Each structure stands twice: as structure tokens, then as C-alpha cells.
Amino acid sequence: MRHRKNRKRGQILVMVTLALFMMAGIMGLAVDLGWSYFTKKSAQTAADAAALAAAEAAFAAESDEDANSTYDCGTEVACVPLSQCPSPIPNPPTNNIEVGCLYAKQNGFQVQPGGRQNVTMNSGNTPNPPTVPGVTVYYWATARVAEGIPQLFSSMLGNTLNLASARATGAIIDSTIAGSLILLNRERDCVPMNLGSQPICGVDLLVQANNNQGMDAVRADGGVLMASVLNGTNDPSGEGNYSGENQGGGLVRAPFTFIRGDGTVSLGGSSQWIQSPTNGFSDRSYFRDPMRGKGSPPPPAPGLQDIPIMGGALMGSNDPNNPTIYSPGNYYAVKQVGGTLVPTGDPLTMSGYLKFQADSDGFGDWVFFGGLRNQSAGTVMTVDPGRYVIAGVRSNGNNVTPGFDIQVNMSITDNGPPNAAPAPSNAGEIFIFTDPTYLGGPAGDIPLTIPVALQNSPVLNDLKFGISGFQTGNNADIQVNIHGLNRDSGALPAELKDFTPVVMWQDQQNSVIQYTPRGYIDNSCGNLDPQQGCANSALDNAASTEMFFKASPSLHIYGTVYQPRGAFTSMIGAGGYDSPLMIIAGALMVHANSNVRLQELDSPLYVKMVALVE
Amino acid sequence: MPDCKNKRRGDVMLEFTLVGIPLIFILISVVEMARGMWTYHTLAHAVKEGTRYAIVHGYNCSLAPNNCQVTVAQIAQRVREAGVGLMPNELRIELRSEGDTVLCSTLDNCLTNNNFWPVYPNSQIGQRVTINGTYPFRSAIAMFWPGAGGGMNFGTFLLPASSTETIQF
Numbered sequence: 001m002r003h004r005k006n007r008k009r010g011q012i013l014v015m016v017t018l019a020l021f022m023m024a025g026i027m028g029l030a031v032d033l034g035w036s037y038f039t040k041k042s043a044q045t046a047a048d049a050a051a052l053a054a055a056e057a058a059f060a061a062e063s064d065e066d067a068n069s070t071y072d073c074g075t076e077v078a079c080v081p082l083s084q085c086p087s088p089i090p091n092p093p094t095n096n097i098e099v100g101c102l103y104a105k106q107n108g109f110q111v112q113p114g115g116r117q118n119v120t121m122n123s124g125n126t127p128n129p130p131t132v133p134g135v136t137v138y139y140w141a142t143a144r145v146a147e148g149i150p151q152l153f154s155s156m157l158g159n160t161l162n163l164a165s166a167r168a169t170g171a172i173i174d175s176t177i178a179g180s181l182i183l184l185n186r187e188r189d190c191v192p193m194n195l196g197s198q199p200i201c202g203v204d205l206l207v208q209a210n211n212n213q214g215m216d217a218v219r220a221d222g223g224v225l226m227a228s229v230l231n232g233t234n235d236p237s238g239e240g241n242y243s244g245e246n247q248g249g250g251l252v253r254a255p256f257t258f259i260r261g262d263g264t265v266s267l268g269g270s271s272q273w274i275q276s277p278t279n280g281f282s283d284r285s286y287f288r289d290p291m292r293g294k295g296s297p298p299p300p301a302p303g304l305q306d307i308p309i310m311g312g313a314l315m316g317s318n319d320p321n322n323p324t325i326y327s328p329g330n331y332y333a334v335k336q337v338g339g340t341l342v343p344t345g346d347p348l349t350m351s352g353y354l355k356f357q358a359d360s361d362g363f364g365d366w367v368f369f370g371g372l373r374n375q376s377a378g379t380v381m382t383v384d385p386g387r388y389v390i391a392g393v394r395s396n397g398n399n400v401t402p403g404f405d406i407q408v409n410m411s412i413t414d415n416g417p418p419n420a421a422p423a424p425s426n427a428g429e430i431f432i433f434t435d436p437t438y439l440g441g442p443a444g445d446i447p448l449t450i451p452v453a454l455q456n457s458p459v460l461n462d463l464k465f466g467i468s469g470f471q472t473g474n475n476a477d478i479q480v481n482i483h484g485l486n487r488d489s490g491a492l493p494a495e496l497k498d499f500t501p502v503v504m505w506q507d508q509q510n511s512v513i514q515y516t517p518r519g520y521i522d523n524s525c526g527n528l529d530p531q532q533g534c535a536n537s538a539l540d541n542a543a544s545t546e547m548f549f550k551a552s553p554s555l556h557i558y559g560t561v562y563q564p565r566g567a568f569t570s571m572i573g574a575g576g577y578d579s580p581l582m583i584i585a586g587a588l589m590v591h592a593n594s595n596v597r598l599q600e601l602d603s604p605l606y607v608k609m610v611a612l613v614e
Numbered sequence: 615m616p617d618c619k620n621k622r623r624g625d626v627m628l629e630f631t632l633v634g635i636p637l638i639f640i641l642i643s644v645v646e647m648a649r650g651m652w653t654y655h656t657l658a659h660a661v662k663e664g665t666r667y668a669i670v671h672g673y674n675c676s677l678a679p680n681n682c683q684v685t686v687a688q689i690a691q692r693v694r695e696a697g698v699g700l701m702p703n704e705l706r707i708e709l710r711s712e713g714d715t716v717l718c719s720t721l722d723n724c725l726t727n728n729n730f731w732p733v734y735p736n737s738q739i740g741q742r743v744t745i746n747g748t749y750p751f752r753s754a755i756a757m758f759w760p761g762a763g764g765g766m767n768f769g770t771f772l773l774p775a776s777s778t779e780t781i782q783f
Contacts, residue, residue: 012633019637023644030648030655037659044666134675134682135783173783175674178738223735256713256735278712284740604677611739612670612782 028153036149036164043145044166046107046119048612054100054123054141055170055610061096071125071139071172082122082144087111097121100143109145116148116161129169132614137171140613169614174606177290177582180222180598181205181254184289184565185586187230188532190237191512192542193568193589199542201237202228205244206589207252207271215576215595217250222582222600224254224277227287227565229261231279243279246271250595260287289565290584290607292519295442297432297505298495299449300365300387305329306451308341309348312370316352316379323353323382328364330451343451345394345459347371347405350379358384362491363427367391369436369454371466373405381412383482385427385491391448392435392463400544403433403466411479412470418481418556418579427492428485428559430499433468433547434507436460441495444517465544468506468563472550484559487603501603503559504547506567511586512542513566521565536566546570547585549577557581560605571596646753650773653700653751658775660697661707661747665777667692668709668745672781673737676730686716686731690724693745697721700749708746711736737781744778 061076073079078095085101087110093099104110104119111119121143129140146165154162183204185191190199193206200206204226209217228243235241243263246252249270257265257277265277281287305328312333316324331348334341347370358364364386371393374381390403406412414429432438438448454460472478484503485496492500499505508515514522514534525534539545545567549555560582563569567586571577571594578597582605590596668689675682686709694702702721709716709724711732718724732743751771 012629015634016637019641023641026645026648030652033652034655037655040659041662132682134680136679173674175739175783176677178673178735286738286740611674614670 025153025156028151032149032151032153032162036162039147039149039164040166042108043147043164044168046104046109047143047145047166047168048170049107050100050104050119050121050143050145051141051168051170052610052612053103053170054096054121054143055139055172057096057099058123058139058141059172059608059610073125077125077139079124080122082120085111085119085121087113097123097141100141104143104145109147118144118146120144129171129613131167132169132171135171135173135613137173137613138608140169140171142167142169142614167614168612170610171613173609173611173613175609175611176604176606178223178286179225180220180582180600181218181224181588182286182290182582182584183224183226183228183587184287184584185228185568186532186565187228187234188236189228189513189566189586191545191566191568191586193546193570193587200587201239201241202230202235202243203241203245204228204587205246205252205265206587207244207246207250208248208589208591209594210248210250212593212595213576215578215597216253217246217248217595218252218254218590219597220252220254221598222255224252224257225286226257226259226263226277229259229263231262231264232266234262242266244273244277246273258286260284289519289521290605291508291562291564292521294498294607295444295518296438296440296508297387297430297499297502298440298446299389299432299438300328300367302449304365304367304449306453307331308334308343308451308453310334310336310341312344312346312348313375314348314350314354316350316354318352320353320380323355323380325355325357326366327357328359328366328386330367330369330449332369332451332454334453341453343369343454343457343459345370345457345462347373347393349373349375350381350410351375353380353382355382356384356386356388358386362489363387363493365389367448369451369463370394371401371403371405373402374408374410377409379406379408379410381410383412383414383429385414385429385489387430387432387493387496389432389434389438389448390466391438393466394459394462395464395466395541398541400464400541400546401466402471403468404431405471406478406480407471407475409475409477411481413479413481414483416481416483416558424483424486425489426486427489428483428501428503430485430496430502430505431482432505432507433466434510435465436463437509438507439517442498442518444519464540465507465510467544468510468547469504469549469569470555471548472555476554479554479556481556482558487606498606498608501559501601501605502562503557504561506547506563508564509536509538511545511564511566512536512539513564515564533566545586548572555579559601560584642754646755650751650753650771653749654773654775656697656699657705657747657749657773658777660693660700660705661745661775662777663696664689664693664707665743665745665779668732668743669779669781670783672732672739672741672783673734674739674783676734676737683730686718686724686727686729689731689745690718690721690727693747694721694725704750706748710744710746712741732781739781739783741781742778743781744776746774746776748772748774
């Protein structure tokens with residue numbers, strides 16, 4: 001028995017030892033696995049940051065020089081084969097790839113001699129990144145981040161090191177902008193949109209129209225985006241405004257309405273809003289001006305012919321088949337004083353049949369100083385593809401006048417087909433509504449060329465922002481048929497490609513909010529509320545911020561109508577607007593019997609941006 | 615001596631009972647806790663990978679010349695590949711964008727779903743997508759529960775994991 005008893009001694013020790021081995025093993029396995037996942041997640045974060053930073057740096061470096069850059073490989077924009085990040089990383093970095101390496105380091109991953117971490121990058125300007133088939137880009141940068149993880153349990157099986165790795169690719173891409181109706185005004189942006197009375201603050205969509213002739217008051221097939229956060233209780237102006245106000249008993253119809261923050265809509269009487277708006281969105285990119293960072297459409301290059309027009313009369317023919325031809329040029333009205341032609345600053349007036357005929361390359365530039373209007377009913381203005389700049393109009397006392405006044409029955413047409421946006425077979429048109437101080441281009445530093453005669457004339461200072469758009473008046477015979485810029489046309493000047501399919505552009509300086517030359521909201525005044533922006537102290541009259549489509553014309557405008565934040569668009573009267581059209585505006589007021597249907601565009605508006613594509 | 619010897623009879627059994635049962639309980643508990651954490655980490659990693667995959671295949675993928683839209687099946691496959699050791703017929707996932715939800719009662723069901731996801735307008739850059747996953751974890755600890763019954767009729771815990779990210783492309 002003693003022998004048997006002695007044999008049992010130590011059994012517990014063996015059992016506990018075996019159990020501890022098992023416990024330690026399984027715990028070690030769980031820890032190994034958990035740590036590997038954690039490390040992989042960290043590596044992915046570092047790879048994302050590195051790839052995005054490298055692409056962002058290339059984007060920033062190249063955008064300083066040319067918005068239409070092809071991102072040629074060079075000093076600042078590096079195209080490198082797969083290679084390790086330098087150790088140490090130069091600070092400041094000498095190219096965009098080293099910027100990416102720095103970001104990886106800031107996220108905990110760097111190349112060190114004898115270390116367990118590795119960071120490699122490669123980049124190029126080929127249209128298809130090697131690791132991301134099916135994606136077309138301008139420039140790409142791929143980051144690979146890895147770390148060897150010593151194993152607790154697996155090492156007993158001979159696996160001493162596990163590798164956690166991640167890969168990401170950042171790229172400069174063309175991205176589309178969603179929405180048929182993008183309304184940019186925020187809660188403190190006040191514009192005189194209530195038919196000229198007191199300014200209204202923070203109302204993005206004001207509908208005072210009913211449904212008519214089978215049309216909804218407003219129908220936006222591509223959706224609605226509103227940047228104001230007003231919900232009736234949080235209005236800083238104390239007016240109790242809402243982001244959207246549907247007061248006319250009509251229907252606002254859109255597949256989606258996204259509202260920033262706590263913004264909501266109010267419905268008066270039998271008014272409806274289908275689908276119900278969704279709010280609660282943070283301040284995302286699509287609540288900001290989609291044109292930010294692009295600058296403004298460049299003005300025509302210097303060298304355009306100066307064409308003084310006696311009495312401002314642009315005379316047309318009586319034969320619709322043989323209209324009077326007007327070539328590209330800088331047009332301005334003059335009068336004769338003692339044998340000298342003196343600019344008057346008056347609008348150029350049209351009559352009869354006129355054609356603005358493009359150069360042989362299929363695209364033309366016309367600049368009209370003093371505005372445009374028609375003299376008599378029945379005028380037909382045929383426009384070839386081109387850039388039409390309305391460079392200021394003389395105001396009438398305190399009243400701002402329209403830049404393009406066609407209240408007397410007149411038609412404007414490019415003879416393009418209906419329901420096509422942009423122009424299907426040519427470069428299309430862009431109408432720029434501005435004044436003689438216009439600065440365009442990606443950096444907003446290319447001035448409009450002023451004719452010498454006007455430079456020396458006192459009337460130049462009288463030319464201010466007019467109301468944008470076409471002053472159509474209450475005349476159902478008015479026909480406007482124009483198509484926006486077509487990015488696929490070989491005739492389109494390269495510097496305008498970033499602005500397709502814009503058909504109408506209101507100068508960003510014609511806003512109650514100050515814009516920077518590159519098209520960002522200017523907060524340099526030190527306003528504590530970053531959403532408010534700085535007031536545009538250079539603006540003469542807030543009434544000029546209006547873009548309008550009034551009365552009952554037959555408007556067929558295809559493409560994107562753009563005006564900046566801090567402005568507003570009016571649709572008033574019995575007009576029915578039904579076409580592929582995107583409206584980017586500060587705010588939109590649809591009044592009286594007006595109805596609007598915004599169909600989706602065939603070719604959407606693109607913005608160049610940096611994104612993770614893998 | 616016989617008396618003394620007889621008095622010690624049963625000592626080992628008693629000691630083993632007093633020490634062994636708690637020891638076995640602790641042993642199984644530790645193993646099961648580790649197994650549970652292992653399963654949870656794998657599940658969390660799988661849904662994270664699925665979400666990461668979805669956010670770089672947004673609306674821009676559907677616009678020419680790009681051609682990189684992904685289907686529910688492709689995302690589910692990504693989750694499956696990342697979820698090493700998880701049984702597809704027991705893993706339940708939910709793909710949620712800001713405007714629609716696709717529910718897979720089991721991952722297997724979604725592996726044949728060839729509908730694109732997320733869909734416009736919920737696929738725009740800046741929109742959030744979420745993948746929720748649940749996976750049953752049957753723990754042997756449950757056999758110690760009163761009334762657990764015999765055999766392998768153990769209790770089941772549903773391990774949840776969720777990942778939300780913003781669409782990048």
C-alpha cells in the first residue's frame with residue numbers, strides 16, 4: 001500500500017503542469033491572433049494615410065501650377081518603382097512620396113535598420129493603377145505597410161514571426177457630383193430673395209408655387225442637397241426659418257433630400273415633400289460648393305479682336321436663312337464724338353437674325369461690355385459653341401439691371417436637340433455673368449482683357465454686376481435653347497474642361513459671401529463661426545446676386561447652372577422648366593405658377609479630387 | 615496500522631474532488647474565454663475587411679471609364695475570406711447604407727446575391743456604410759449552468775461585431 005500511495009504522489013503536479021501548458025497555449029494563441037488583427041488594422045490606417053497623403057501632395061503641387069495638369073512625373077510629383085521609404089525621412093520632404101512616408105511614420109510605421117517594420121511605396125501617372133483594375137486615374141500612389149509580430153504560442157511550433165501587412169492606393173480622380181439641386185446657403189447667409197423685401201437668411205429652397213398642368217411644383221430627379229441647418233427653432237436671425245419651406249400647396253419631389261445637421265422642412269397647407277427629407281448629416285463635401293478649388297472659368301486669351309459697335313446696335317438681317325454674322329471679339333457700344341469713337345457703356349442691342357459664328361476650330365469667344373438686350377420683337381440670336389462673357393452692365397440708379405435682357409420677344413438658340421445635356425456633338429456654350437474686373441483660371445488670377453478704348457474711359461467704372469441669367473419677361477414666345485460645355489468634344493479648350501457641363505456661370509465675387517480666387521469660402525476675417533465666412537465688402541448691391549428665370553418663357557437650358565453660395569435663383573411666373581439640368585445655387589425660390597423639373601444630366605458634373613481607390 | 619490505513623482510504627478521491635473540479639472548471643473557462651475572444655476578433659476583422667472593401671467601391675466605380683462596382687456577393691466573399699474559421703452557414707451579416715439594408719440570414723445566402731451594393735445615392739463619397747455581423751458561440755462553460763442538461767446541449771452566445779466607414783470612391 002505504501003508503494004501504491006507513493007506512486008500517486010505528484011499526480012496533481014503533473015495535471016496542473018499539463019493544464020497550465022494548455023491554458024498558456026490557448027491564451028497565447030488568442031493573444032497572438034488578437035494582436036495580429038490589431039497590428040493589421042494599424043498598418044491599414046498607416047497605409048491609408050500614406051497613400052492619401054502622397055496623392056494629396058501631388059495634387060496640391062500640381063494644382064498650384066495648372067488645373068489641367070496631366071501630373072507629369074518630376075521633382076514634386078514623383079513616379080517611383082516599388083521601393084522602401086528612406087530612413088531617416090527628410091524633413092521637410094523633397095517630394096510627395098516622402099510626404100506619404102512621413103504620414104506612415106506618424107501612424108506608427110517606419111523603416112528602421114534591424115527593425116520589424118517595413119514601408120514601401122510606388123507611384124505613377126499611368127491611367128490604371130497596377131493593383132486596382134477597373135479604375136481610371138490621373139495619378140496614383142500605393143503604400144504597403146508591414147510589421148513582423150513575434151509569436152507567443154505559435155513559436156513553439158516553429159513559427160516565431162507572423163507578418164501583418166496592409167496595402168492602400170490613393171489617387172487623383174475625376175469624381176461626380178450628385179444631386180440635381182444643390183443649395184449652398186447656410187443659416188447665416190442672408191439674401192434678398194423674398195421679392196425684394198427684407199433679406200431671408202438660411203432658407204435654401206422656398207417654394208410658393210402649386211402643381212400645374214401635371215407638373216410638380218419642384219421635381220429634382222437627381223436629388224436635393226441643402227446646406228442650411230435651420231429647423232424653425234435654431235434660426236440666428238430669429239425669424240424661425242427652415243432649410244426648406246414649401247408654402248404653395250404644391251409637391252416637391254425628389255428621390256432623396258439630404259439636409260445638413262438639424263435642418264428640416266416646413267410644409268404649409270396641403271404642400272407635400274416626397275421622399276421625406278433626411279437630416280442629421282455632418283458637414284460633408286457635398287454640402288460645400290462643388291466648384292471649390294477650381295477657380296473660375298478662364299476668360300478668353302489676350303488678342304481677341306476689339307469690336308466697337310456704333311450706338312451699340314447689333315443689327316441682324318431679315319432672312320432667317322442668312323443671318324448677320326458676328327465673329328468672336330470684344331464688343332462694346334460707342335458713339336462718335338468729334339471724329340473719335342467713345343465708349344458709352346450702354347448695352348448692346350440686337351435685332352433681326354444674328355449669328356455668333358465660331359472660328360474654324362469650332363469654338364469662339366465673345367465678350368460683351370455693358371450687357372445685352374434685344375431691341376425689337378422677333379429677334380433670333382443663333383449661338384455657335386463658345387464662351388460668352390457678359391462683362392458688366394450699368395445700373396439704373398439703385399436698381400440692378402439684367403446682364404442679358406430679352407424681355408421683348410426674342411429667341412436664343414444653338415439649334416441643338418432637345419433633352420440632351422451637354423451638347424451631343426459639339427463643344428457647347430458657357431455664359432459667364434460677371435463685370436470687367438473678372439479674374440478667372442485655376443488660381444483666379446487671369447484678368448479679363450479690356451479693350452484699350454474702354455480702359456481709358458470713365459464708363460468702365462460704371463459697369464457692375466448685373467442680375468445673372470436671362471431677363472425673359474412675361475412672353476411665352478421667348479425661346480432659349482442652349483447646351484452646356486461638352487467635355488468629350490475635341491473643340492473644347494482644355495482650360496474649360498473642368499467646367500463641363502456648365503452652361504451658365506455667375507461670378508463668385510457676385511455674392512454676399514467672400515470667395516477666395518480659387519473658389520473657397522474666405523474665412524480670413526477671423527470670424528469665430530467658420531460656417532459664416534467673411535462678408536463680401538466689395539459687393540455694391542446684394543440685389544445683383546440674383547439669377548432669374550422669370551415669367552413664361554420656353555427655356556431649354558441643358559447642363560449645369562452655377563451660382564456661388566451667398567446668392568439666390570428665382571423662378572417666377574408661369575414658366576414650366578423641364579430639361580436635363582443641374583442647379584447649383586445659394587438658394588432657390590420657385591414662385592407663383594412656376595414649375596420646374598430637373599432631369600438628370602447625361603454627362604454629370606465632375607470635380608477633380610483625391611480619394612482612396614483601394 | 616490497518617486502522618490507520620483504512621482511515622486514509624478516499625483521501626485522494628476527496629482531494630481530487632475538491633481540487634480537480636474547480637481546476638477543470640478554470641481550465642475549461644480559460645480555454646473557452648480564449649476561444650471566444652479568438653472568434654470575436656476574427657468576426658470583427660472580417661466585417662472590418664468587408665466594410666473597407668465596400669468603401670473603395672462606391673458610386674464612382676459605376677461611371678465610365680471606371681468599371682469596379684461590387685456586388686453583395688463580392689463583399690460577402692471578402693468577409694468570408696477574412697473570417698478564417700467562421701462557418702459561412704452560421705455567420706449572419708447585415709449590409710447597411712444610409713438608405714437601404716441588405717440582410718444575409720447566413721453568409722452563404724449572400725454569396726450568390728449579384729445585386730450591386732451600395733446603390734446610388736447611398737454610394738456617393740461621404741456616405742456611411744456599416745456591416746454588422748453576428749456569430750453563434752457555443753461555450754462548453756455552459757454545461758456548468760444549472761439545468762444545462764446532458765450531452766452537448768450547451769448555451770449559445772451571439773457574438774456581435776460592427777464596422778462603419780465612409781465611402782471614399
